[in-house]
Amino acid sequence: MSVMLDEPDSQTTQLQGSRLQAETTAVRLHIRWPGTRKSLSRDQKQQAAGAFDADSRTLSAAKRLFDTSHPAFRAVSAVKTKATSLWKGMTLPYIEPGVRLLRRSDVSEFDSQLTNIQYELSESVNELDRCFSELVDSARDQLGHLFDPADYPTTVSDLFAISWDFPSVTPPTYLRTVSPELYQQECRRVQARFAEAVELAEQTFAEELSQLVNHLAERLSGSADGKPKVFRDSAVTNLTEFFERFQHLNIGSSDELDQLVENARQVISGVSPQDLRDRGSLRQQVASSLTRVESSLDELMSDRPRRNVIRGPR
Template structure:
């Protein structure tokens, strides 16, 4: 009887959390158009390369790099893609469909604005990269030798890079309600299971991140290296502070144990400056001990995850 009650409580928590997630979040998809800079060798070229090793061409995989991606102008373009991805992931929760994450509905306007800024920055960076295109092609001609082929390159790099975003529907189409009520209900159940899984993915991501951050700071604060206290960067605390804010904004309150541990960790480091920990050995030791206790509890939650997942599955 006790086990049955535990499952009921867990499922009730899941249901309310799922409903909260569905009512407050929106699906956001980020996609990229990106020039490929690597190309496979032709069969003839592959056979030539294989001959130098005494191998058969069909058993060899070989390619060539069309452009020097370490060029500052190319790195500037790539950096914008990385920044856009980091921003998207930082303000969203995972969703069990490729390329889709969940953002708060009240953050859509800000997300739109920031994506427009990224697109503008990318366009400017691509224009600058295009100014160096002839130089990059000439360098490729010198480095690739006989493998160089002008047909591998577009006339211009303008339009070869782009950032796109949209808000795909993750709800059953309403027209199914009239056309096929049974199929509509089936789709409703399928999408609810998707959101159930999204909650588990979010919990797991939050749990792994806080465990990693706490473990890193605790390890830096405890013990010594070469007879001296270990060195730690300000970011060891700054990253935790950023996590607490993101957790506050995105948490759907599906796991009370995780909520409690995050709150305890937040209370431990709130108001403490990195330099205080460097200057005050007593404070340093106290914080390390407190974080060690949090760390042990987080490790316990990580170990319990497989069993928790089994209990959460609807019967």
Template sequence: MRLIKRVDVPTFDVFMTSVRAELNEAVEQLELHFDELIDQARERLGDLFDPADYDMNLHRLFGIEWDYPSCNPPEYLLQVSPQLYYSECSRVQRRFDEAVKLAEQAFADELEQLVTHLGERLRGDGDGSPKVFRDSAVTNLAEFLDRFQRLNIRSDDQLDRLVADARRIVGGVVPQQLREQSELRQRVATELSRVEASLEGWMTERPRRSILRRSR
């Protein structure tokens, strides 16, 4: 499960529909050449070739599905079995809690990458000479901070503070200023290093989500 704002659902649905159409078209193109690919594999593998390794129903192998699950269990369960109803309420809540944690982790991973990249460019080489950096090193971080604010998860105070710190550090700063003003560049690099260290601590304290593969 992933979180999405209600206002973004129509756009998301159009996007996913177009992606599924592209995938179906790609599968159809693969089907046109699949026999040829199998013949090449037979010739290349010799005695090791096994036709059972090649499923001829390609549409069964490739697909994209999505849905919009209800946030609440059906009301009739409350009449049929209150215990089952409240059990379902707990299950739905756990799923949403997990979705929030996944969103937090994704945000933290992206923030760490952006902060680390910009910090490395600003700190420069070992001799103190600045490294060349593109405007995108700054603008990508600024765009991320705006996106984080729009989604407004607000489920982890420490992560919110780290994002606020990063916003304060780079807010109003343009790339050319960082190239021309060494004191500003050094100050931003130093403060970003603190954010980076705090992010590493935050991510270390939070256990990574374990992925369990269910047997079919």
């Protein structure tokens, strides 16, 4: 993989990058998951194409191996979602795919929570394994001639796994003695990457806040069929959760972004979803204030265009 980056545009950004590097550690989440679909064989595709008088070479077809809406499989999938949400929720983005930055003070908590999730996954997979024959029998009935017993393992207990590691994103220390010049070159490269990560974090926070503010403002504005638009409690609670996460993860690299987050927080501070449903004047006031925040966010993001990160073949 080759990466071409814009050079950090200021000494301030470099200093912020150095601080980010000192306060965080890189973390990867690994998820092993079986496929739930399988491409049809050549003969099967030819049969399917024949039904439409089509050339099988232009046809892409696959079969669903089993019902993924089954409660046991959905329970396993929910654990996967929980692990991914935790990983993303406790970390900042980094410029290498699959790698994020975790505050060093959060390492123990992160490890503990994922260990619990591993246990939840084990319990859910055991339950899925107990009723897997039921899913296979159902697939036999649903797939007809497409059913192939060879597609199904005798147990699924070893097909699911969640793990994590803390890869090094700093130059190897042996380079100091092998090639001091190369070591310094690598140090500068790492410094540039963390400077880029600072701006990537700002950009990610700004875009997420913009989406949340836009969604709530849109639901609070106007009406549908002569009645106020319906919105879920999550339209408000998602913003509250964002403010908590921003406060914890924010590296204080952008005064403008900090102020806009605070402005948005003040708009909904002490306001419950039910308040917005019951009080029309409050509803319009909040919508108007959020629209102003959104406009300021748009200006901020247009002044700071997306960084030019070009990734080569992986």
